[in-house]
Amino acid sequence: xxxxxxxxxxxxxxxxxxxxxxxxxxDAETYLTGIDYYEHPKLCRERLQExxxxxxxxxxxxxxxxxxxxxxxxxxxxxxxxxxxRWGDGETATFTHGEAVFRTAEDVFAxxxxxxxxxxxxEVVERADFSSDEVVYERYRRGYPADxxxxxxxxxxxxxxxxxxxxxxxxxTFGWELFLECCLDPRFxxxxxxxxxxxxxxxxxxxxxxxxxxxxxxxxxxxxGPVCSPQWMHKYIFPRYEEFWGIVRAAGKEVxxxxxxxxxxxxxxxxxxxxxxxxxEPYTDYKAIARQYDNPFIAGExxxxxxxxxxxxxxxxxxxxxAETGRxxxxxxxxxxxxxxxxxxxxxIKRYLDLSAELAVR
Numbered sequence: 001x002x003x004x005x006x007x008x009x010x011x012x013x014x015x016x017x018x019x020x021x022x023x024x025x026x027d028a029e030t031y032l033t034g035i036d037y038y039e040h041p042k043l044c045r046e047r048l049q050e051x052x053x054x055x056x057x058x059x060x061x062x063x064x065x066x067x068x069x070x071x072x073x074x075x076x077x078x079x080x081x082x083x084x085x086r087w088g089d090g091e092t093a094t095f096t097h098g099e100a101v102f103r104t105a106e107d108v109f110a111x112x113x114x115x116x117x118x119x120x121x122x123e124v125v126e127r128a129d130f131s132s133d134e135v136v137y138e139r140y141r142r143g144y145p146a147d148x149x150x151x152x153x154x155x156x157x158x159x160x161x162x163x164x165x166x167x168x169x170x171x172x173t174f175g176w177e178l179f180l181e182c183c184l185d186p187r188f189x190x191x192x193x194x195x196x197x198x199x200x201x202x203x204x205x206x207x208x209x210x211x212x213x214x215x216x217x218x219x220x221x222x223x224x225g226p227v228c229s230p231q232w233m234h235k236y237i238f239p240r241y242e243e244f245w246g247i248v249r250a251a252g253k254e255v256x257x258x259x260x261x262x263x264x265x266x267x268x269x270x271x272x273x274x275x276x277x278x279x280x281e282p283y284t285d286y287k288a289i290a291r292q293y294d295n296p297f298i299a300g301e302x303x304x305x306x307x308x309x310x311x312x313x314x315x316x317x318x319x320x321x322x323a324e325t326g327r328x329x330x331x332x333x334x335x336x337x338x339x340x341x342x343x344x345x346x347x348x349i350k351r352y353l354d355l356s357a358e359l360a361v362r
Contacts (some may be wrong), residue, residue: 001155002154002155002156003155003156003157005018005020005157006155006156006157006212006237007330008275008297008331008332008333009093009157009212009213009256009276009277009297009330010249010254010297010329010331011205011252011276011277011294011295011296011297011331012295012330012331013330013331013332013362015361015362016357016360016361016362017053017323017326017332017333017334017356017360017361017362018054018333018334018337019054019055019056019334019356020279020299020333020335021055021334021335021336021340022336022337022339022340023055023057023120023339023340024087024088024339024340024341024342025340025342025344025349026038026089026347027049027134028340028344028346028349028350029044029045029343030044030346031346031347031349031350032048032052032346032349032350032353033047033048033054033138034047034050034053035047035091037066038065038066038067038068039065039330040063040065041060041063041064041065041066042059042060042061042062042063043063044057045057045058045059045060047237047278050182050197052353053075054263054334054356054357055352055353056223064272066069066089068089069086069089069091069209069342078096078181083095085094086342086343087341087342088093088285088342089326089342090329093125094123095124095196096123096173096175096176096211096281097124097171097172097173097174098123098169098172098173098175098178098179101122101278102173102174102175102178104178105178105182105185107178108178108182108191109173109182109185109187109191111173111174111193112194112355113169113173113191113194113197113198114194114197114198117129117132117198118128118130118131122173123172123315124164124168124169124172124173125163125164125168125172126162126163126164128200130202130340132201132202133201133204135207136201136205137204137205137208137298140205140206140209140243141193141205141208141209144184144209144210146188147245148210149210149211150207150208150209150210150251151210151251151252152210152212156211156212157212157213157214157246158210158211158212158213159212159214159215159256160200160206160209160211160213160214160215161210161214161215161217161226161258161271162199162203162206162214162217163217163218163256164199164218164246164279165199165216165218165241165244165257166195166196166236166237167218167219167220167227167237168190168191168217168218168219169195169198169199170183170191170192171219171331172194177329178310183227183228183232184232188236188307189236193261194234196240196243199240199244199249200243200244201246202244203244203245204247204252204299206248206253207247207248207250207251207253208251210256211253212252212253213253213254213255213256213276214245214248214253214254214255214256215256215258215279216244216245216255216256216258216275217257217258217259218237218243218257218258218259219259219260219261220237220259220261220266221259221260221261221262221265221280222260222261222262223261223262223268223281223283224261224262224283225261225262225264225265226265226266226310230265230266233269234269235268236272236322238269238270238272241270241273241274242272242274243275245273245274245275246274249274254279255274255275255276256275256276256277256278256279256280256282256297257270257277257279258278258279259274259278259280260280260281261280261283261284262280262281262283262284263278263280263283263284263290266290267284267288267289267292271293275333276296276297276331277289277293277296277299277321278296278297278298278299278300279297279298279299279300279333279335279337280300280337281300281337281338282300282301282302282303282337282338282339284300284301286298286300286301286332287323287324287328288324288327289329290329290332291328293329295329295330295331296329297329297332297333298325298329298332298333299332299333299335299337300321300335300337300338301321301322301325301335301336301337302318302334302336302337302338302352303318303336303337303338304317304336304338304339304340304341304344305320305338305346307336307340307344307345307347307348307349307351307352308343308344308345309345309348310345310347310348310351312351315348315351315352315355316351318352318357319352319355319356319360320357320359322356322360323356323360324362325361326360326362327362330362334356334360336352341345
């Protein structure tokens, strides 16, 4: 019997539409369960799992109390140099990328990603050693049983993922401003070629893992649309997607693409490269995707701004609209695409979850 998540990813989900939620709201956990998340994290999660199993949240190993966040009510860090904000029951990693290493465009063009190889000491999210196929494979393979082979069982929703599918590599390595300053220079082509070679090692590894799905993240758009022009994307990004995803698809894996922002302009490109579907933010037109493709995987239509306003009528309208899209595609999942962070109204979250249980059916 197949996993309902597998069925959904493949476009024939169950009558009750499943959830994929980006969750980091401890106060909502306390509100929903009546158990203080910080005093009893394990008991709180166990009760939350009983009440809302659709969230699929992990349960801590112990009930040892957790420290409450030290950031102020606006979520700002007391350490301004770190440039962090509150995230869940803690704080984010720093938003400083590349600035400490690269000061000028010439610093960027003097850099060799392949010569570097080991990115363990850099703020690139994927902080690890990519110096060879063997190094990459051994690191990922340690997370699976020795006898697991290279394919997941039939009907499994087992997945792996990668944050720097291609676009994020130069953005995180060099920082936002230097990336934009340098990306149109012809010398940038060598850098992208080298980042691509690093990712070939990653995707060759994914092809050998006992998973069925690969979640590929790249924030190629913002809330108003693309960061870089279609011409730039078709030179540096989309051909690499087609190549990388071809590697894992040849091994029987499916690709789910994830990006922040408004994906409307690049949906066709991403799907043409071989993605099974897209998870993004509520700025994206999911009904248009459902109409264009045959039961694609799609998620991210829910909006945390609606939950935060906590207007019962508005939340109901949102869930009804999401359920309508879910009836248009067997690959649809309920998802608040712009996240459920620490400052979303707990009562609004409860309304959303309860209404989804009632209305989100095919």
